[in-house]
Amino acid sequence: MATIKDVAALAGVSTATVSLVLNGRGQEMKVAEATQQRVLTAAKTLGYKPNTSARKLQASKAEKPTIAFYWPMDLRINYLTSILTGLRAEIEKLHFDCELLICTYHNDHLDEEQDLMDSYRYSAAIIGAPSEADMNYLQTLKTRLPIILFNRYLEKYHTVCSQDESPLRNAVNLLTAKGHMRACLFHPDSLYTVSGKRLSMLLHFAEEAGLSIERNSIFSVEDSCDGGVIAARRYLSLDHPPRAILSMSDTIAIGASSIFSRKGLVMPTDVELIAFGIGDPSLSHFANPSLSVIEMPSHEMAENCIDIARQIIQTPDFPLCHRQIPSKLILRESCPE
Amino acid sequence: MATIKDVAALAGVSTATVSLVLNGRGQEMKVAEATQQRVLTAAKTLGYKPNTSARKLQASKAEKPTIAFYWPMDLRINYLTSILTGLRAEIEKLHFDCELLICTYHNDHLDEEQDLMDSYRYSAAIIGAPSEADMNYLQTLKTRLPIILFNRYLEKYHTVCSQDESPLRNAVNLLTAKGHMRACLFHPDSLYTVSGKRLSMLLHFAEEAGLSIERNSIFSVEDSCDGGVIAARRYLSLDHPPRAILSMSDTIAIGASSIFSRKGLVMPTDVELIAFGIGDPSLSHFANPSLSVIEMPSHEMAENCIDIARQIIQTPDFPLCHRQIPSKLILRESCPE
């Protein structure tokens, strides 16, 4: 990289002159027109780019703390909005003067994110949706960068998790109380850590409650509305489809719902459905029919992440903390009380 | 702010020792345990935070270019997802090694954003959804920071705008061709620059086509599903409600649709609706009934912003450019062909 020195040498002037000219203070300082031109040309020739660190250092500007939010660049980008609003909302509420950096990464490749190790770039990092491999990496990672895990648990980092055991149990019990003996399951084909845990929890509760979920009525599809369309089609092709559906994703449920209504299948009369509400809550609220969900408190979880980040940054010796935010079972038209 | 010098003074050692200890290289360098403790204590006492600029400068790390994306912190946060995915998608596609910073601001207060003037913090800024006042500010702003306006036009900056004149005209013509003489209008109460322009364009086309939009059938509501609920209720309370509805926001349309279906009003039999699709396209696609929209090409617009940003950063003398991306009229159940 060319520095101001190189430019000065090429233009045959001092670095001071270069600095002045390049910062538009040439006229003000009455630098000769010819000199200015030489400097400009030299800068262009060398492709000179000022080094911002040097500038900042010189200006001794107090830097704002920077919080990096890591989120994988895949379908779950849809879940980002409610988290992002939560993060920003809390930042505004606390009047916390910081920069929020959105860093996207690829699952299983969190170890390629240099900045998690070169800990000086950020004041804190919030990491969302790491895969199993990413979690293993995080477990072994040595870094001074304070890390907050979003909806994942690791003893060594701060964590903010949703607590959905009891609403999930209630959901299953509600279905059996309504007389359902069998249920169908829609779930995202990419089985991430948490959805995996949720799934086994669900299967466990179902067994406990005597709700049978047969192998051939478990549909694994892409976590998108299109995926939901496919799940619904498979469901409709079953010989004796169960009248209850559990969907691990609200996005899938919305896609499925569009097919059901097109095929004249009415909820809750013909089918009853409960989904995990992971995305924007208004999606399931204003769906038609509206969806019963176990709503993940993304917004509140995000707020907690910021709260923790702020305390880490502002309070020396802020102790490691693990927070749990309860999910809520919200019953609507697709499976009323 | 305490510096490493202050810590060194308090601990009674040199700055080198402080640096070593604080960077965890104490053991490695065999710094006496007692010395280390003194340093640690001193640092804690003074609340020492390393200056990242100094660190970066020292390390002479080539900095990644930083692109700041400014978006107002209000309801339109819902529109962020599709833009954000577009931005990230293009960054990935181009293998463009940069940092994307999401900066939220308050409308009418863009002038309070220091970093737009202190141009050395970012390599480029993409500004979304500025208000009239913000636009005036931008018009007068002097900065060396390259700025790209998202869906706003100003001669002096790079711009990427949606072009929705022709789909809008087609939408209006479709309604009149179907025999509609009157239409109802739902629009967000916060009339931002562009929605304002769209609105007057719409009114103009409607007049041209002989589609009457009466004063009492224009409903201004919050730009949210809840706002749509209110608009729908007002619509239902009209004596002779027009059978055509134009909604300036898809979010409002979704809220309204939920009320219509609850009240047994069927689209397109009882009402026909066309909305501006501003948010995530799958929302209107998978709504029930699915929504006819004039779809703003947010994703593509975002891609163009990144493309421009990259060229600005990498190509010296990249000329000012103004791009227009056409919107598309997509007809679905709420107002079929």
Next chain:
DNA sequence: CTGAAAGCGCTTACAG
């Protein structure tokens, strides 16, 4: 009108 020099806060060879 232009240059030499100091200094922003840090890290890292290099002495001792």
Next chain:
DNA sequence: CTGAAAGCGCTTACAG
């Protein structure tokens, strides 16, 4: 085991 010194790239008084 610890300190003095150089240097990262820039800007800004201060001379001349």
